[in-house]
Each structure stands twice: as C-alpha cells, then as structure tokens.
Amino acid sequence: MEKLKEILALFRKNDRYKFVQYFSRIGNKNAPKKYMRLYKGIVEGNYKNDEEAAADLYQSSPMDKRYFNLKYYLLNKLLDYLIVSSDRDRYRTTYGWQEIRV
Numbered sequence: 001m002e003k004l005k006e007i008l009a010l011f012r013k014n015d016r017y018k019f020v021q022y023f024s025r026i027g028n029k030n031a032p033k034k035y036m037r038l039y040k041g042i043v044e045g046n047y048k049n050d051e052e053a054a055a056d057l058y059q060s061s062p063m064d065k066r067y068f069n070l071k072y073y074l075l076n077k078l079l080d081y082l083i084v085s086s087d088r089d090r091y092r093t094t095y096g097w098q099e100i101r102v
Contacts, residue, residue, distance in 0.1 A: 001050045004042055004071065007078045016043060019081050035074050 011019070023035070034057055038047070047053040050062035050071075058067050 001042070001047070001053065001071075004075055004078065007075070007082065008042060010082060015081075015085060018085070019078070022081050022084070023077055034070055035077070038070060038074055 008016075019039075020036070023039075037057060038053060041047040041053060041056070047056070050067070053071075054060055054062045054064060054067040057070065058064055060067065062068075
C-alpha cells in the first residue's frame with residue numbers, strides 16, 4: 001500500500017483524472033471495476049492500509065493472492081502511466097524538441 005501511495009504522490013492534480021481515462025482505455029471491460037475501486041479508495045483516503053482494502057474488496061486478508069495480483073497490476077499501470085505522461089510532457093517543451101532533433 002505504501003508504494004502505491006508514494007507513486008500517487010507523484011501525480012499532479014490533473015494526472016489523477018487522466019489516469020482514469022488512460023486506464024479505462026487499456027483495461028479489460030470487466031476487470032477495471034476492482035482496480036478502480038482500489039485506486040479511488042486510496043486516492044480518496046478510504047483505505048489506510050492493505051488490511052482495510054483487502055477486507056473491502058475481497059473480504060479476506062492482504063495475503064490473498066487475488067488482492068496481491070490486484071495491487072501488483074495497479075502498481076504497474078500507475079508506473080506505465082507516469083512513464084507515458086512524463087515522456088509526453090518532456091517532448092512538448094522547447095528543450096525536449098531540440099533534444100529530439102539532435
């Protein structure tokens with residue numbers, strides 16, 4: 001849970017909204033429900049730790065394989081989004097375009 005919170009701390013305000021759009025485009029039609037519940041629960045402060053999140057999402061402990069996979073998948077998607085968005089922002093700057101042309 002701490003890693004997810006640390007990564008979300010790197011997000012700017014508009015990144016949180018854009019991530020939801022990005023995630024809904026790349027995800028499976030049925031899968032995003034739990035992923036988005038976990039994401040929104042962390043962002044809104046509903047989940048303080050893994051125990052609360054696992055209990056709410058799966059009625060189990062954080063050691064449950066389903067919860068572990070859910071958290072791992074969300075962590076990877078957050079990192080993917082940060083990489084994609086930071087590259088896009090870097091290339092929009094004048095310096096970034098000069099760097100590309102060289």
